[in-house]
Amino acid sequence: MCAMMKGKLIQYACTVVLTIPCFQAAFTFVWPSYAIPALQSDRSPLGYKISEREAGLISSCTMLSPMIVTMFAGTLADVFGRKKISVACGFIILSSWILVLTAKSASQILIARLICGLAFGCNIIVVIMYIGELCQTSTRATATVIITFLFSIGALASYSLGWVCSYETVCYFCITLSVIYIIFMFALVKESPVFLVGKGREKEALHCLAFYRGASVVTEHVLGELSYMRSQHNQNKQNHPIEENVPQYETEKLTEEKTSLPQEETSAWKLLFASTSSRRALISMVSIMVLTVYMGMVSVQVYAAQLFTKMAPNISPDLCSVILALVLVASSCVGTFTMDLFKRRSLMICSTLMSSWCMAVLGSLLRWSWASDWAVTLVVVIYCFSYQVGPNSLPFVLTSETFGPQTRGVASQVVVTSMFLSNFLLLILFGPVEDQIGLDGTFFLFSIIGFVTVIFTYFTMKETKGIPLDEIQKMYEKGFLYREK
Structure with a gap:
């Protein structure tokens, strides 16, 4: 029971880290609601008032660029790994806010928000895959809800900081949060066991799976779940359909559910x-x-x-x-x-x-x-x-x-x-x-x-x-x- 509780806590903690970009996405989407008035004021951080056309592009561009990457974000995650793509998205978000902070023109802000949108579009697809692969049955639903909850919290934080903080302070906050996300990704989150099995790196997969389950690498249900991942991968290679009624490793008796392999x-x-x-x-x-x-x-x-x-x-x-x-x-x-x-x-x-x-x-x-x-x-x-x-x-x-x-x-x-x-x-x-x-x-x-x-x-x-x-x-x-x- 202790191992099960430990595993659930680890899964929830990793999910919170993984969904920090969802918080940042909401923060970024509503940022124009208070940044645009500042950019159109006499005390604009750019040194001049932006036009209505520039304001419209700055507000909407983060919805445009994600379309470029969402259609092949899953492929990128399958080639390079969930963790590498997530960390790369973190660095892109970090660089975008540095560009916003140092911007001297509306074009620079526009470019920053475009590349930030690319990171958000890629990240949301990868996070959904990541959570589905690292979480067990009893935690997956709650872990998925964390995505929308942090998105809502991100909007609240953005409106609140925009109310009481300056344009520059908001940028520094976002830069700091991006750095924290990258550090925690390296320090806490491990690669998806499903991805590692697909690449033939089963020893690494076993250690990652044991970490997410809060158990030893020799625990029976961890070995059983790894064996199921291996069999699923073999089925996919042969283009055989996945059986819906394969016995699952359920939680109450130290057994866990099968993990889906794309x-x-x-x-x-x-x-x-x-x-x-x-x-x-x-x-x-x-x-x-x-x-x-x-x-x-x-x-x-x-x-x-x-x-x-x-x-x-x-x-x-x-x-x-x-x-x-x-x-x-x-x-x-x-x-x-x-x-x-x-x-x-x-x-x-x-x-x-x-x-x-x-x-x-x-x-x-x-x-x-x-x-x-x-x-x-x-x-x-x-x-x-x-x-x-x-x-x-x-x-x-x-x-x-x-x-x-x-x-x-x-x-x-x-x-x-x-x-x-x-x-x-x-x-x-x-x-x-x-x-x-x-x-x-x-x-x-x-x-x-x-x-x-x-x-x-x-x-x-x-x-x-x-x-x-x-x-x-x-x-x-x-x-x-x-x-x-």
Whole structure:
């Protein structure tokens, strides 16, 4: 029992270290909400005011560059190793913030955020792989939740520091955090045992696996799990499907679950597009992801300070931003529990409907001013809460439950890429659209897209909670439309 508890603590500790870039990603994404006003002020750190066009590019570019790398991040991790790629991402993030701190032009900041986005796009794919391979059954779900939780904490920290600290102090904080991440990656985190087995380095794999399980290299369940990894690797080399009912090494009797080894990238892509059900499922997941992005959440986060200044001029925009971040943290925690309490379809439809209603109310508040400034803030809070509980996280959950182990990785890459592309276009178009139809009209547009998402979800989204994978695939074989039976 002591070894089991030790192993779980080690897995959680390593997961926290691995997900520090997720914290940094959220920090970086919302940084423009308070940095852009500083860069456009008379006391700009650059020595001159940046233009609206430059402000739009700086705000959105971190959503563009991840698309370049997400589609082959898994391949890089399979060639060079999870740890090396993660450390490389840490150095890239470090160098990007040094560039921001020393920037003398908007172009330098733009370049820094572009390369930072590359690191985030690569890291999120690698972290998902890493956590899936180093964690056992009893810790994997919680470890995965740590990703979204630290992302929310990152947004809170960014808004808070932006409120009370100077432009330069924020940069120094990010540089320090990057250095801490790199140090802990070298000092604590070891390579994925699955990767090492795939490279034929079984002695190293055994020591890494024993470390993550908090046990000796001669412990029976550690040796058994290593043996299973070896057999899985041999199956993949022969392009044989992985058996779903292979005996697992469960936790209560010093045995652990099998650890997934990714299929070869080429065969995974072929498998994804080979069957009608997989193609339909992929189209459905990408459609849901794109629609939920265009409900406007990322624009609210990135332009929080500017939006609150316009919507509630009598309340400190920094205070409103911090309240918003606190809501994001709380809702991410609530979302963790609601996932297990409600069916996926019901949760998605209800939360999306509430988010759409909130956007419609915001539009009416701005156009007709029928309530106080605090009412505007309250509606924004309700919107963010409902969005976090459903549309923000459910597309990823659906993707993990809809695709099998051989295609889940590449399907996730496609869905994540569609998310980054949609976020980039949304941030680029937000300013011009607001100029044309006003902020109230923009919120009405987000509301309409939300209601379209509700309709699309009602007629096409399959229920996946507690449903076996083969039954989910059979649903897609019958067509796009949802059927009860």
